[in-house]
Amino acid sequence: MTSLSPALKQATPVVVDHALGSWIYGTDGRDYLDFTTGIGVTSTGHCHPKVVAAAREQVGKIIHAQYTTVMHTPLLELTEKLGEVLPSGLDSVFYATSGSEAVEASIRLARMATGRPNIVVFQGGFHGRTVAAASMTTAGTRFSAGFAPLMAGVHMSAFPYAYRYGWDEDAAVAFALQELDYLLQTRTAPNDTAAFLIEPALGDGGYLPTPPAFMEGLRERADTHGIQLIFDEVQAGVGRTGRFWGHQYSSATPDILITAKGIASGFPISAIAASTETMSKAWPGSQGGTYGGNAVAAAAGVATLGVVEEEGLVENSRIRGEQLQGGLEAIQGRFPVIGDVRGRGLMQGIEFTGEDGTPDGATAAAVQQATVDQGLLTLTCGPAGNVIRLIPALVVTAEEISMGLERFEAAVGAVVG
Numbered sequence: 001m002t003s004l005s006p007a008l009k010q011a012t013p014v015v016v017d018h019a020l021g022s023w024i025y026g027t028d029g030r031d032y033l034d035f036t037t038g039i040g041v042t043s044t045g046h047c048h049p050k051v052v053a054a055a056r057e058q059v060g061k062i063i064h065a066q067y068t069t070v071m072h073t074p075l076l077e078l079t080e081k082l083g084e085v086l087p088s089g090l091d092s093v094f095y096a097t098s099g100s101e102a103v104e105a106s107i108r109l110a111r112m113a114t115g116r117p118n119i120v121v122f123q124g125g126f127h128g129r130t131v132a133a134a135s136m137t138t139a140g141t142r143f144s145a146g147f148a149p150l151m152a153g154v155h156m157s158a159f160p161y162a163y164r165y166g167w168d169e170d171a172a173v174a175f176a177l178q179e180l181d182y183l184l185q186t187r188t189a190p191n192d193t194a195a196f197l198i199e200p201a202l203g204d205g206g207y208l209p210t211p212p213a214f215m216e217g218l219r220e221r222a223d224t225h226g227i228q229l230i231f232d233e234v235q236a237g238v239g240r241t242g243r244f245w246g247h248q249y250s251s252a253t254p255d256i257l258i259t260a261k262g263i264a265s266g267f268p269i270s271a272i273a274a275s276t277e278t279m280s281k282a283w284p285g286s287q288g289g290t291y292g293g294n295a296v297a298a299a300a301g302v303a304t305l306g307v308v309e310e311e312g313l314v315e316n317s318r319i320r321g322e323q324l325q326g327g328l329e330a331i332q333g334r335f336p337v338i339g340d341v342r343g344r345g346l347m348q349g350i351e352f353t354g355e356d357g358t359p360d361g362a363t364a365a366a367v368q369q370a371t372v373d374q375g376l377l378t379l380t381c382g383p384a385g386n387v388i389r390l391i392p393a394l395v396v397t398a399e400e401i402s403m404g405l406e407r408f409e410a411a412v413g414a415v416v417g
């Protein structure tokens, strides 16, 4: 009998029958409160009626209007809609299918725009699993071990992980910026450096908001040296953090912005945005792909952005995020095994540590499994797997957050007593 590859590691034993809003209904007859949203993808909740209707309608018109062959209206509409939310000046968009492809497209663009080879990434960043994207991923060796050689020209600098260093945020930022300056003096000269690539909040690397002063320090250095600043908003974008873009907690804006996941509520589509001037440095035909900018996904994207706006989901993310964080902090007070609670909006991380502050991946893994028993789906992240991340749908209600908190606390209690 044929079976699925063991290379796929499933975080829960759940087999989905159907799903709606914040809920997944399993073939086991159980209802699960979904605080994973397919790793931050089903932004408007599962099967939002407007997204379903838009996709259904588009399926009857054209499914695959290959965009290097013929253009289609959903992509033109999505581009117009995106224009309403993109940072000013980023007025040119290229579409792909997955986050990894968009990350790679951003690197191609940065190299063509600057004529320089090297990319600087920051420790703990996750940028995807294709080989080039994995070469820039430092969220854990499991994403690259065993299939080297990776792409050349990638250099890693420090991330201001204040909690882990036991420093305050200012000290962590000063240290990380100093390390970056040192890297530019010792390993990759500014004239060889095409881009800084960073997430506005580390995702798979541990659900750590990037300090605004660090983003601003990168912007300053990028301006000084003519380096492209790329913000990977694949996980943090589209309202996830309580602002439309995760980087909007700082005053820094990117030269290239990458988006995917939440933008189409589960349909595979991704995009990079830059100024027309920058984009025009990429020669025609240098970007593309068979499935990029798929018509059904683009129609779902237009509907998603409409729902985010009409239902005030960015604001809901902020308010429900505060409720979630407040509840988690109260739980932290009752369980010393929780070392840190952090996040912005509906992107919250709970770090499990031993008494001496060392990462405790075993407890986090046991709690994650226990949440499933409680009817709450969660995921772990971080290099040591010791952070549980909560990623509810942006439509989550106050009652669902309360229920999630109760179930989470019951799971922690079941593991640590």
Ligand code: PMP
Residues within 6 Å of the ligand: 039, 098, 099, 100, 101, 103, 126, 127, 128, 129, 199, 203, 204, 232, 233, 234, 235, 236, 260
């Ligand atoms: N960048 C970030 C910040 C991500 O979180 C992810 C996916 N977790 C990716 C890139 C890669 O996206 P995909 O899995 O769609 O290739």
